Amino acid sequence: MSRVAAGDGPATTAGGVGTKTSSPLPRAFAVRADARVTAVADGRGGTAVPLVSGTGPLTPRLTRAAQDGASGEARVTLVGAMSAPLGGDQLTLDVRVEAGARLRMDTVAATLALPGRHGDAASYDIRLTVGEHAQLRWLPGPLISALRSHLHQTIHVDLAPTAHLELRDVSVLGRTGEEPGRLTTGLTVHRCGRPLLDQQLDTGPGAPGWDGGAVLGGHRAVGQLLVVDPDMSHEPAPQCLLGPDAVVTPLEGPGVLVTALGADALAVTPLLRWPPRPAD
């Protein structure tokens, strides 16, 4: 796990969550888990989070009430009470940020995809909906694809015309010195009901051509940062290279995508910043 960047852990943990050092429980069975988070404007310039539900591998906890922060941003952190996703697991997460609310979502640690007993694939489907004048910052730790694991992760985002989004996604293919499992990731973003970004990436054993010179070329970590800001409609972001394996690309719409490849999460995560800065 040493290759994994330390996640942006929460400043505090609420609700009696165990310390971060306790290991998730090992298990020999697949689970279905559904988690839901809804954030709303509290009418006083802050954000309330009236719905935080989910158990087992997907347990969201309110880690910062909006009145604690000057930004009016609430913070919800996903903690895993058991290791997941494991082969065969079906996980869904539905996050809604209603009009005028501001929410940051993150995880206490990296997400580790592990093989199940029967070689089944696991699925992790994330749906993010951001309303008018609302903001979501989706900043989870890296997703690590362990040897012989098989995971399909999809992220569907629906943005209102005035919604703001910051979304970070880092995949690490294999733990240190380990061959990766099979990982397919999808990111589909609609704004005002129209497609803004649609990307799928299929990597690991059995994915044709993934390691060749057109796709990853031997890199073992791929990171993306997507920023959608309605104000970019007036002043499009400039394109720029951040190095030989990282680039900032303005989308056809008020969004910009930073893409970085590297040996591990530590190499790519520092590049995923907006406005962009070269790695320190």
Add this chain to the structure above:
Amino acid sequence: MTTAALLVLADGRFPAGTHAHSGGAEAAVRAGRIVDSATLADFCRGRLHTSGLVASGLAAAAAGGHNPRDLDEAADARTPSPALRRTSRKLGRQLMRAGRAVWPSAALDDLAQACPGGAHEPVVLGLLALSAGLSPLDAAHAAAYESVSVPTTAAVRLLGLDPFEASAVLARLAPSINKIAEGGTQAARSGIDALPAAAAPLLEITAEDHATWPVRLFAS
């Protein structure tokens, strides 16, 4: 039988300007990622299963009568790199020019008028296939084949690769090209949102770099 029309459309000598492009091969050669026929084959396999699959789906959908403006928007969403969007539109404009002379149709005229700067190439290709009396699967085949023939032809020029070996790379990919074309066509039947969106991060990153080179053999 429309096989001959497909051969005309997919022929590298069809005057649509693809000979001036390397499909990312020039940047990959400079970076040392393509050095011989084996690494060329790896590159082509990756390109076929990513941008080749996306192009196949878009071309099949256009040939199947989906709204070309919606497909053009879908192509934008699947192409984060502005350099690659510019290249695709430029090739689309050139293909449109040749296509309207070879297989004229009202549908091509309409799209040319709606997108004066050029629609995305696979969308034009699909519409052109329709004008030529070809099927969505034919259009997908042409798109899938082009996704590997362009870098292969370029690699021969860039590396002085043995043309026999280069053609053998394409021949070995033939079963995969068929599968990609079938996959793209099948997805196109399920509607625009179901079209493949397979990404190739290195093609996106290196396209932006390549576009800034002061001296280069290929336009992309």
